[in-house]
Amino acid sequence: AQSVTQPDIHITVSEGASLELRCNYSYGATPYLFWYVQSPGQGLQLLLKYFSGDTLVQGIKGFEAEFKRSQSSFNLRKPSVHWSDAAEYFCAVAMFGNEKLTFGTGTRLTIIP
Amino acid sequence: DVKVTQSSRYLVKRTGEKVFLECVQDMDHENMFWYRQDPGLGLRLIYFSYDVKMKEKGDIPEGYSVSREKKERFSLILESASTNQTSMYLCASLSWASGPGELFFGEGSRLTVL
Incomplete structure (x- = not known):
């Protein structure tokens, strides 16, 4: 069955630090x-x-993301986070010719000063 | 600026009531969607519509129905609300103008069923 996995439910990073959110499909x-x-x-x-x-x-x-076919991954990155980046992030996939998107369960990002 | 508008941000209903959630888009999109969002479960597709009067079931259609009488409007109906339908409901419309999958979302309708 098709699936999307975001292994991290919650991530906390300091403002100004780098960020990587994981997504596998x-x-x-x-x-x-x-x-x-x-x-x-x-x-x-x-x-x-x-x-x-x-x-x-x-x-x-x-933000940027890198597709790695060999790892079936599409990880999201940002070099330096800002307090306004605190949010929930969802990875999603769709197949060619299919309008429906399948979403991952989301990663909540908390930014600490 | 493109816009998807959900008529009610917050609703409180009683078990057994009939509930209507309305969604309007001003982008002339053919495709419209209703998702349900629950903590730890992400977004799950309830129903979608690819044209007026056309609809297809998503992953969790049980207990829901939809109506699309006009292109810009897509309604979600809970025939007899139950407590397990307490959730955040998100409406979206889809543009293929810049490739597949660019969903535009409304701000959501948080429904509480008592």
């Missing part, structure tokens, strides 16, 4: 890959997406 072929962010009390917003080509993709708010 299990699909028969390479899916389309996405990261969404949900700030407190808000809906989800697309951070970045990968369809094909360059495996390192840049997104909004200074």
Whole structure:
């Protein structure tokens, strides 16, 4: 069965530190890959997406993600986090020709001063 | 600016009541979705619609129905609310203009069933 795994439920980092959020998928072929962010009390917003080509993709708010086919991973990174990055982050996948996205269970990010 | 609007941010209902959650998008998108969000479970798809009057079941359709009479409006209906339907409900619409999967979300409707 197709699945998306975010192994970290909650991560705490200091402001200014680097960040990496993990996402692994299990699909028969390479899916389309996405990261969404949900700030407190808000809906989800697309951070970045990968369809094909360059495996390192840049997104909004200074985030980037790297697709690694050999590891079936699409990890989200940021070199230096800001207090405003505190939110919940969701990895999602979709297959070509299928409008439905499957979401991971999310990672809650806490930023400490 | 694109917008998905959910009519109610917070609702409190009693067990057995019929509940309507309304969602309107102003982007002329064909595809609209209803997700349910619960802690530790992420987002789970309840129903989606790819055109007016068309609908398909998602992963957890039991206890829910939907209506799409106009392109811009997608309603989620709980025929007889139960306490296990207490949750955050998120509506989304989909654009293929810049590739698949760019969902635009509303701010959510938090439903409490007593």
